[in-house]
Amino acid sequence: MNDRLGKWCGGVLIWVAAMTPLLAYVGPLGFALLPAIAGLLMAPAFWIRPEDHRIMLVLVLALVWGWISMVWSPQRPTEFEDNAAAKLTLALPLFWSAWCGARRADPRLGAIALRILGYGMAGLGLILGFEALTGAALYRAIHEALYEPIRPDIAMRNLGRDTFVVALIWPLAALGAARAGAPRWLAAPMVIGMGLAAHRFGSDAPLLAVVVAGIVGWMVWRSPLKGANSLGWVAACFFLFMPALVMAGQAAGIYQPLRASLQLSWAERMDFWAAAVDLIGQHRLRGWGLDASRTFSPQIRLHPHNGAIQAWLELGLVGAFLAAGFWGLSLRRLTTTIGEASWVAPVTAACASVYLLFGAVNFGLWQEWWLGLGVLVAMLAALTRAQPSAAFEQAAP
Structure with missing residues (x-):
């Protein structure tokens, strides 16, 4: 059978794989567009399977609630670029199509995409290692040649952001490439280069992410069903009880000494969290409205730098329950890969835990490039799962 749609999706994913290391190096904000363009190109693959119904329902309800909350939100967008609800409305079908395209892709072309990504991310790791040793010399030279001179501290800050991308996707990039026939050692330059750059450029979270990914991956590998379900419960509890945790620390008198x-x-993050919790207390059920975090400066700078607190602050208890439901349902689905591809579930769980970690201390819920990276993780998981690599699994310890 000539599967034209599968081949088309596979070709699009080869392009995505080639672009990912490049964007990670020169402009991570481009991840806001990469999966969106891929979703547009693979729109014919859009499909909601029966097992997808509950997740899609949660996403649609969250989107509807976000639009409703705009009625009382102090954030009044006048342009599309500033309208979080409008951008999320556009992103939902495009990002879903990108994920569906990854599930629909021809496995042979998917293998090519995974190998390209694996070698590309390994190359990026080597480049980041070189940048760490030279103080971002290559990045500054490229920037000066193509645009204008850039201050060394700004160049190092930009490269520090690159380490978040590598720390998030390297487990699936390495596993997917290995299941597609690439050497396993590709993981080494990814991790080492990212680690050197994160240390040199002052990015603490990516270094912590390696530890978190290892612990979570090992937990799910050792006890697949219990581990995946436990991770889902932890994620749900994070979104439901994070403000209560801050208040408990304040009541116990340990919050300020720790800060x-x-x-x-x-x-500063802890200051944002404390200010947000005070504001949450004024509108616990409905929240302050979508994207309201931007209006509370200087107490909160852009967003609280914690996804759970932002969900409560802007969308209230309703939004927190929907976020908890999404993560609980999504992580519970990892159990469907157990016994079918023993490494896919633990490695996907590792990437999901890193996404939650960064969302808890760094990025806002509605940052388009960060949402795009989350979709990219889901796409990589689908591609990796589709690879028939029994020999790889049998060789696993």
């Missing part, structure tokens, strides 16, 4: 012991960037 005083941390470096400035972490202390």
